[in-house]
Amino acid sequence: MTMTGPIIEPGDLDRRLTLEAPVEVDDGAGGVSRSYQAVTTLWAQVTAVAAHADVAAGSLGAIITHSIVIRAPRAVTPFYRFRDGARIFRVVAVRESPDRRFLAIHAEERED
Numbered sequence: 001m002t003m004t005g006p007i008i009e010p011g012d013l014d015r016r017l018t019l020e021a022p023v024e025v026d027d028g029a030g031g032v033s034r035s036y037q038a039v040t041t042l043w044a045q046v047t048a049v050a051a052h053a054d055v056a057a058g059s060l061g062a063i064i065t066h067s068i069v070i071r072a073p074r075a076v077t078p079f080y081r082f083r084d085g086a087r088i089f090r091v092v093a094v095r096e097s098p099d100r101r102f103l104a105i106h107a108e109e110r111e112d
Contacts, residue, residue: 008069008102013043017068018083019076036081044082045069046089061112068105072096076103 020036027033050065066089068082082089082105089107096103 008045008097012045013069013071015044015046015084016041017044017046017070017089019074020081020083022079036083038083039080042070042074046084061110064109064111066107066109068107070103070105072100072103074103076105082107 018041019039021039022034023037024032024034045068047067048064049067051062053060053062068089070076076091076094078091078093080091082091087109089109091105091107093106094103
């Protein structure tokens with residue numbers, strides 16, 4: 001869905017996702033260790049947009065770009081991520097719909 005296209009209806013939000021926020025803890029060596037904590041579970045529309053090959057740590061995989069739409073207002077930033085079981089969607093960008101009822105989220109998923 002593009003935010004200039006048709007308005008999404010609440011019934012189009014047909015996937016249950018967990019929104020996770022980062023939690024950083026001092027690692028005792030001057031850095032931090034980051035983990036994630038569930039904030040809430042919400043309904044979303046998830047649409048795959050594109051995919052491309054990717055190599056991470058010597059492992060060939062793919063990065064899949066998704067458009068995720070949720071109801072607004074929600075405090076979502078690029079530090080957050082969504083979880084659907086074992087699948088992780090890393091938030092890249094967030095924008096509000098013109099009517100301010102929804103957030104359109106550009107997210108990436110790594111698939112090995």
